[in-house]
Amino acid sequence: MSAIDRYVEAATRENTRRSYQSSLRHFEVEWGGFLPASADMIARYLADHAETLSINTLRSRLAALAQWHQTQGFPDPTKAPHVRKVLRGIVALHPATEKRAKPMQLAQLEKLTAWLDEQIAREADERERLACIRNRALVLLGFWRGFRSDELSRLRIEHVAVEAGRGMTLYLPRTKGDRAQLGTTFKAPALSRLCPVTAYEAWIAAAGLTEGPVFRGIDRWGNISDEGLHAGSFVPLLRALFQAAGLAAPDSYSSHSLRRGFATWANSNGWDLKMLMQYVGWKDVRSAMRYIDAADPFAQHRIESALATPGTAVQERPVIALPAA
Known part of the structure; x- marks a missing residue:
C-alpha cells in the first residue's frame, strides 16, 4: 500500500469503509451491475430493491456508489435528477417507520x-x-x-x-x-x-x-x-x-x-x-x-393532572332558543 493510499484509508472510519465495500459488492456481484454506472442503471437498481431494502439502506448504497465514482474521477450518477426522483417515489410508495433500539431504563x-x-x-x-x-x-x-x-x-x-x-x-x-x-x-x-x-x-x-x-x-x-x-x-x-x-x-x-x-x-x-x-x-x-424518549410519551400524566384539577372542565355553551319564524 502506498503512502497516499494509507492516508486515504485512514481518512475514512472503519465501519464506513466496511459498509461501502459491502454496498459495492451487493451492486456488482449480487445484482450484476457495472462500475462506472449510468444514472439509468442506478435507477433500475433502486427500483429492483425498493420492496426488499429499507430506505435508509438504499441511501447508504447510494452514498457508497457516489463515493466510488467521485474517488475514481467519474461523474456521480447518483445525483442525477432521474435517480433522485425514483428515490422520492420509493419513499412515497413504501413508507417505513424508523426502528429504534429500546432505551434501557x-x-x-x-x-x-x-x-x-x-x-x-x-x-x-x-x-x-x-x-x-x-x-x-x-x-x-x-x-x-x-x-x-x-x-x-x-x-x-x-x-x-x-x-x-x-x-x-x-x-x-x-x-x-x-x-x-x-x-x-x-x-x-x-x-x-x-x-x-x-x-x-x-x-x-x-x-x-x-x-x-x-x-x-x-x-x-x-x-x-x-x-x-x-x-x-x-x-x-x-x-x-x-x-x-x-x-x-x-x-x-x-x-x-x-x-x-x-x-x-x-x-x-x-x-x-x-x-x-x-x-x-x-x-x-x-x-x-x-x-430522547419523552418522560410521559402519551401525555397521560399531564392530561390526568388537568382533569383532576377543579375548574378545568370545559364549560358547555348554553343553548339559545331562536324565535319562531
Whole structure:
C-alpha cells in the first residue's frame, strides 16, 4: 500500500469503509451491475430493491456508489435528477417507520448490575468471573457516558485517566461527530452507586491490564485477548446479558439502548437539550431528539393532572332558543 493510499484509508472510519465495500459488492456481484454506472442503471437498481431494502439502506448504497465514482474521477450518477426522483417515489410508495433500539431504563440497569454482582461474588469459574467484571464496566460506562459500541471498542487504557473520588477522563482520537479529526475528550463521573469509574478500575485490576484496548475478548480458558472487542459483537453480547439477567424482551435492545437510555434519563431529570448535546457529543439537534424518549410519551400524566384539577372542565355553551319564524 502506498503512502497516499494509507492516508486515504485512514481518512475514512472503519465501519464506513466496511459498509461501502459491502454496498459495492451487493451492486456488482449480487445484482450484476457495472462500475462506472449510468444514472439509468442506478435507477433500475433502486427500483429492483425498493420492496426488499429499507430506505435508509438504499441511501447508504447510494452514498457508497457516489463515493466510488467521485474517488475514481467519474461523474456521480447518483445525483442525477432521474435517480433522485425514483428515490422520492420509493419513499412515497413504501413508507417505513424508523426502528429504534429500546432505551434501557435506570431500573433495568440496576437489575442487570445486581445480577452481575451476584455472578461475580459466587462464580467459581475464572473465565465467567472475568467476563462479568468486564461486562459490568462495559454496561455502566456505556450508559453513563452514552457511548456508541464502536467508541467502547476503541477505548484504550493509555487514554483513560482516573481522578480518585471525582471521575475519569477518556480520550478518543476519532469519533463520529469529529469531522476535523482533532480527537474528543469525555468525562465520566464517580458515583455513589452504579459507578462507572469503580467498575472500570475493577476490570483493569482483575484483568491485569496496563495498556491497549480496554474491553477485550476472553477465551474459554480465561485468557484475555490482546485485541479489543469488535463493535459488531456488542449487540449479541448485550442481548445475552439482558436475557440471562431476566430482562423482558432482550432482543429489542441493542448497543444504542445504553445511549438512548442515558439520554432519556437525563431528559426526564431536567437536563436541557444544550447540556445533553454537549455531554454526549451531538452536533445536530435532530440527532439528539432521535435518542430522547419523552418522560410521559402519551401525555397521560399531564392530561390526568388537568382533569383532576377543579375548574378545568370545559364549560358547555348554553343553548339559545331562536324565535319562531
